[in-house]
Amino acid sequence: MPSMTSPTSDPALDPGLAELFSSAGVPGAYARRAADRLGDRAADLLREDPWRLLRVPGVRPEQADHFARRVLEGRGGPPIPDDLRRGRAFVVHVLTEAARQGHTVMTPQGVLAALGALRVPEPERAIEAALDEADVVALWEEPAFDDAEPEGVDEPPEPEESLGLARYALPEEEAAEGLRRLTATAEPLLPRDTLRSLRDGLPEDRQLALTAAAGTGVSVLHGAPDDVERTAVLIARGLASEGVQAVVVTGTAASARAMDSARGLFEALEGECPPGTAAGVVAFGRGEQRPLEARLVVVPDAGSLDVETAAALVEACADGTHLVLGGDPAALPPTGPGRVLADLAASDTVPVIELEPGDGDGPAAAFTAAVRRGELIAVEAPGREVVVVPAGDDREAVHRAVQLVTDSIPRALGIPVDDVQVVTPTAGGHAGATALNAALKARLNPGPGACGGFDTGDRVIVAVPVGRAAAGETGTVVAASAEGLEVAFGPGAEPIAVPAALASRLRHGWAATVGQARGTRRPAVVAVFPEESAAALSRPLAVTAFGLARRHLSVVHSAGPALARAVREEVVTPRDTRLGRLLNP
Incomplete structure (x- = not known):
């Protein structure tokens, strides 16, 4: 073979x-x-x-x-x-x-x-x-009738056929049906006078976002991660203060914990994959049989929703629920099939609010905003909030990244290693996630790999849902033996038993691909762009990677001018999807 x-x-x-x-x-x-x-x-x-x-x-x-x-x-x-x-x-x-x-x-x-x-x-x-x-x-699908169709044409156009895997094509239809249902069943959540008082003193874009959330079944927020998160919290807190049940939904429990400024409003959309089932067969913790008990649901990172996750989300929203989906239109599409947020925003069926950048977001946000415009520029960073580290080759890039994680960032900025996430475009290669994790493990937690390469103390990230840990969830191995692992996903969390047979669903998590890591923003991010990944570089990739950083961003690259060129020359690879057409039957 x-x-x-x-x-x-x-x-x-x-x-x-x-x-x-x-x-x-x-x-x-x-x-x-x-x-x-x-x-x-x-x-x-x-x-x-x-x-x-x-x-x-x-x-x-x-x-x-x-x-x-x-x-x-x-x-x-x-x-x-x-x-x-x-x-x-x-x-x-x-x-x-x-x-x-x-x-x-x-x-x-x-x-x-x-x-x-x-x-x-x-x-x-x-x-x-x-x-x-x-x-x-x-x-x-019946093709849309064109009013400009020339007269005398007797035969209508033929229906258009497409082929798809049932696993993705059917959830895409379910997502479209659910979004239409929420739009049709929505009623205003607040009286006009009450809503007017909540709007008083807010910037115009935030007023529009609050009005759309309270008055329509489905709405979209476009903006940088900080602005979308703050607006999500503003909307949820404002309506909750008037007695409306509101919840902010995140893709991982780690993300919910990270947004602790709104503690009590957050719920992770957890995944569940019982032992013995095929990988990818995911029954989400919330759904039609166990709906979200809220009249308002806000999803700040809806740009990461693929069609399966989106279908699970809308099924978890009962009739009359108001759903607000936020995201950065300049970021990567979801890792899985579909482009739910982009298709919804382009469908002209829901209000789309463009959020203005907030004041005083700091150098990391300013740097990412420039990349979003196609510019890779130096920014004023008196507190070393943004550091760009050129490397001669990919092996040097790994060395520099390890040095930043284990020494420079904790020592100079006081950010502990546990709050630093390394991201890179791909898993393989001399400076991919696998190589970076090997170097970081050797420095931070050397060991023989008691089970599947993992030892007690290793940081892990979920690649395929296991137990009640969704893909992208990060945790720490608290026990490792030949029989399996026990992994704690968060401080004080009850460890999840991962049998040896399912250990392959985990990866070491000090470093992760940008797609794996996008579910959780971190206080510090080290973005590594190797020379060998130059073909994978793009502006959406850079925007997504840089947007994961809350306080500090280090950019380590051996890609030379390829990174600046990728940021400057916006290249968007189209996806063939049906959601937009399904929303406009």
């Missing part, structure tokens, strides 16, 4: 799955990923359809073909290229790869072209087989 070696022993692995992978010559690491992705029935599912291996992250089509040959050897059946299971799996693979790029749907023509590049015989038949299995759905 290309790039695969012999399997390794894993005592926590299902023996049947281990035997299957061993007989196919596949290393244990892939077996562990398969168990994590496919769940307890992974071995049976792969015997029935070995191309399901293609659903495991990191597996390439040629590797899945090799595995299938070994599993099906001696069984008879059609030749490998003509096996309908293969074509079906490749359709799912094409749409999965598109989803990893943020798309929720593809055109049939795009799917056929991708299957042709993969040399799938009879691609139309492969698509039909995928549709029959219900993993893939066909979606039809």
